[in-house]
Amino acid sequence: MQKTSLQPTVGHIYARLLKSHASLFSFEERMKLRRWYKQYFRHSFKPAQYPGDPVYFKLSVAEILLNEIGLGKTSVLAFLLYEMVETDKVLTVKEIDKEFGTSVGMLITGLSKVRELYAKSASLESENFRKLLLTFAEDLRVVLIIVAEQLHVMRILHEYPEDARKSIAMESSFLYAPLVHRMGLYAIKTELEDLSLKFTNREIYSDIAHKLNETKQSREKYIHAFIQPLQEKLALMGHEFSIKGRTKSIHSIYNKIKKQNTAFENIYDLFAIRIILDVPPEKEKAACWQAYSVVADMYQPNPNRFRDWLSIPKSNGYESLHTTVLGPQNKWVEVQIRTVRMDEIAEKGLAAHWKYKGLKTDSGMDEWLRNIRDILENPELNAVDFMDEFKLNLYNEEVFVFTPNGDLHKLPKGATALDFAFSIHTNLGTKCVGAKVNGKNVPIKYVLKNGDQVEVLTSPTQKPNQSWLKIVVTSKARNKIRQTLKEIEFKDAELGREILMRRFKNWKLDLDDGYISKLARKKGYKTVSDFYQALASGKLDIFVVRDDYIELVKKETFDPATELRSAESFTKEATVPEGIAKEDVLVVGQDLKQVEYKLAKCCNPIYGDEVFGFVSVSGGIKIHRVNCSNAPQMIARYGYRIIPARWSGKFEGTQYPITLRIVGRDDIGIVANITSLISKEKEISLRSISVDSSAGLFEGHLTIMVSDNQQLNLIVKKISQIKGVKQVLRS
The missing domain is CATH 3.30.460.10 (Beta Polymerase, domain 2)
Incomplete structure (x- = not known):
């Protein structure tokens, strides 16, 4: 596209640069650059991505680098000669350094990495991409070169095809404006934002400008x-x-x-x-x-x-x-x-910081800017060209990787392929067997690097194990692995119990949970679940378990010591006949009335309570209250084993043991009032009572027999009204 007459030509901008930066290059160096450029554009040049004269574009960006940002010779050379080295291979870094006495290698490598990053990512507007750009660039000057190039692109955006303008303008707003803001380049930030608005919402821009x-x-x-x-x-x-x-x-x-x-x-x-x-x-x-x-x-x-x-x-x-x-x-x-x-x-921004390097201020700069001050021993504006050893580790605690679709994900440094799988989805993590990184198969313990493209490989038979906890570094992955391991352990424990129950039934033995608990402790297991897991995995011989169980039952049954109880510590306790509630009619499932069930001991449901059924491993049904403390976990984890249940008929004389926890002022008269109140109730009987006192308060546990929850609620209300009683709760 032909330039307007208002736009300076290549000759004009070259003369301007020569006048303002005469000492940047010697006469011989300028001649060398001109020869290289003539040869390049005559024999090797391929059409660039920007419109108009490519030499004009290059010199314009060089002018921004020198005048508006404050970079120097090395940065300008790297930008001017980048394509000749990386794209078309007509020059080498060694040739440039030899002719100009510079060190452009790191800058050209950084520019190359950033170009690759652009080609790989489809999400330029994300915060993660800004961080990845800084990490890939390594040398701060690479980021500043990219910023200068984008600023010039925005200044000549009207020369670009109309369909490309909006995306370039949005990129300036989302990616570059926040980046230069953090660097303190406020003038460039303001110009980028204004130009971006001009091309993304021209009507609003023109309206505000007019007003x-x-x-x-x-x-x-x-x-x-x-x-x-x-x-x-x-x-x-x-x-x-x-x-x-x-x-x-x-x-x-x-x-x-x-x-x-x-x-x-x-x-x-x-x-x-x-x-x-x-x-x-x-x-x-x-x-x-x-x-x-x-x-x-x-x-x-x-x-x-x-x-x-x-x-x-x-x-x-x-x-x-x-x-x-x-x-x-x-x-x-x-x-x-x-x-x-x-x-x-x-x-x-940065250019002024370098200029004022000698000043000792109390500035609260970011760590990387403090490092720049330390490195720049030369107080001149162009001292940044001596930064070859400086690495930009601004985000060195994070690693950024891509999905096969080009989506960007941030993980902590040291994260593995397994961490990445769990960051996508728990199911993907638990089934992960490895990954394909940049097209190559790697194990789950592969440590991710910036810019890796990761595809997770899975197998339906894969299961997490304890060693996975040593592989992952993210808390999300670690928590999910622990949770999955617990679920596996629970399933194994249920399987072990099922095996034992089936064998005991064949051997005509009654399985008592109390004896099993004692046997598990005797064999060195911390919990009954560990005992059942050992059975399921085959670590315990089931025949040995049978013999030990029979021996334990005999010993416990005929041990006279088990019959001795201290009269002093005796407390009358309610025994809960398991079939006591079967006289009341309970409808389970699809209106089934003749179904075997037991009332759960964890919540002791009684007639009138809202209840549900839970199918146990043994096949029996246990009835729980809807507000049982175990209900949320059962519903969440074993929803498929929940069945509806409701009370449908009441038989006279049926009673249920209920334990009440009562807290009140430590006064023996209050306890006497409670027992007196209960004794006056015709249809309620007191089965047991135990009282402890501490710090001026008593805590009593009363077991009473009631026929339904209405009766229970009424007696609770009456006890609460006794003077000195602070709290009455159903256990």
């Missing part, structure tokens, strides 16, 4: 009225200073319109007043605070809109005092107070 132009005269008049009296007071401080009004960017105004959900006319802070003090480094803070006091004395400040980035600078090095004051006509005005050094850092 800004319409209100320009009245805005300038107001700024003059605000500044004039302030200048007189500031002059009395005795410092050199400048003061000016700055209209805010179109993008920031658009954000305010969206955030406040209002019209352009209602945005009061379309501009900010900036006071810039020219003082020595050691007087900076004092001068800024002195200027603030002058502003605050003249105009009423808003305490909620005060920001002190002087005492504690932003992480990217930004230093300034911001306040919002009530100006003439009762309009709020933002005032920024900073020094010349601070202003240059705010506008040029």
